[in-house]
Amino acid sequence: MRADQQVMNQSPRVRFAPSPTGVLHIGGARTALYNWLLARGSGGTMVLRIEDTDRERSTPENVAQILEALAWLELDWDEGPLSQAERSDRHRARIAELVEAGAAYPDTATSEDVRAFKRAHGNAGYRGEPRPGEGAAIRLRVPNAGETVVDDLIRGPVRFENRLQDDFVIARGDGTPLYNFAVAVDDAEMRISDVIRGDDHLSNTPKQLLVLRALRCEPPRYAHLPLLHGPDGKKLSKRHGAASVQELREAGYLPAAVRNYLALLGWGADDDTTFMPTSELIERFSIERVGRASAVFDERKLRWLNGRFMREMPLDAYVEAAAAQLEREGHPEVPGDRERLRAACAIAQEKAQTLSELWPLVRFLFEPPLEDPKAWSKVMRDGAGPNLEAALEALRTAEPFDSTTLEAELSALVERLGVKARDVYQPLRVAITGTTVSPGIFDSLAALGRQRALERVEAAVERLRDRSDSG
């Protein structure tokens, strides 16, 4: 029953403990991922705990967003979500214990009093004495002697002198427990074996250790991950482009690619492996190989990785992902036409690096050609008209109307005409899509189907004829 006995030599119990004061950030997502990888790779248990003791900033909407982001990332948990605020009774009970034992005391000192004390004592930690009173906060008694060392899994031992540590507040004047106390109690009572969290908590850890010691609880192991920075070297924030999981999703990234990329931010399997499916991540991940230096989130590499995942995905899964994306983007009618969507995916799969690049490539299959004056003026000139007319014949007679046959017919045509391939293919591309960029031209024609292809090319021929008549 004792917490320390449970912790030792068992499969790890980890927790992801976001505070719902905003959306789930990329840094938070990576923390969640590392916890999850450790749990899944070792038959351990993942606990999700919402640290909602900040009464002002925590909102149910933020909780919902975080849960949604985790769901999208396909990071699941075994216990929770638990609400830290709802465990307030436990925290209060523990505080009462400490006060009774004299390990904590009520104090009416204000923060100004504390500052004054520190000034007068050469920056030493604040030491008060029991001063019960209206609105007295509860402070933990911190020993003057010795040091508290955090034996970090990633950084090794980190030492903090106790004499510099304040008798810090563990409960507000109204009795509500504070973060550093609640966390320590929860980690102990939930029998967490490994606390994996951001580096920004390293300085908090001695406080939590002090709480645990006062409570006579065995502390968990700690691993503090280096923080993620933006391209400017500053702490990652909303100003740095797609900084939240939500934005990553909207930008058309695949969860598996995001997992792979995030795993690589601060951790590497070995010298030359970058592309790793999640199963491999789970198998190879280890806290010991996590680096100590902060990393910069670089969306360009994510894009590349995402492209690889997109290309190597089975078509069925690709179609599902595409359908979800197109629906999100406001083309709800497209996913309904599975047959055509599938054809579209088949020809665009190797072209798109993100799901959001899909629609521009395949919209010509679902809508009339785009009006792109630049494409026309660039491509539709000189021999474009005659070349298209000649191509019309090939389109009419190609049998079957598939990519292979079209390629054979059209390249034979190019040969006969004695022109450059692009002088036939680009006008065709503009005729059927309205733009100069599309999937392979033969694939595109075949996917469009003979009838619509003919209609579009005929219309383009007409248009070119009108133009030369009047000009």
Next chain:
RNA sequence: GGCCCCGUGGUGUACUGGUCCAGCACGCGGCCCUUUCAAGGCCGAAGAGCGGGUUCGAAUCCCGUCGGGGCUACCA
């Protein structure tokens, strides 16, 4: 200011004393392939913050310095 963490090319990283005049990947430049754009192939530019030590020998160990970051709340 105090305490703490970190420092290999633009970015992520490999290598913890010799096999490294530093490898891989993204990005960048060039070439090839080629029906556009991608993809793919080949080639290339680009790095150990700086200064001292220790050592026969340092990216790797020590010290200093500079730089970046975090914490420093009756926030989490």
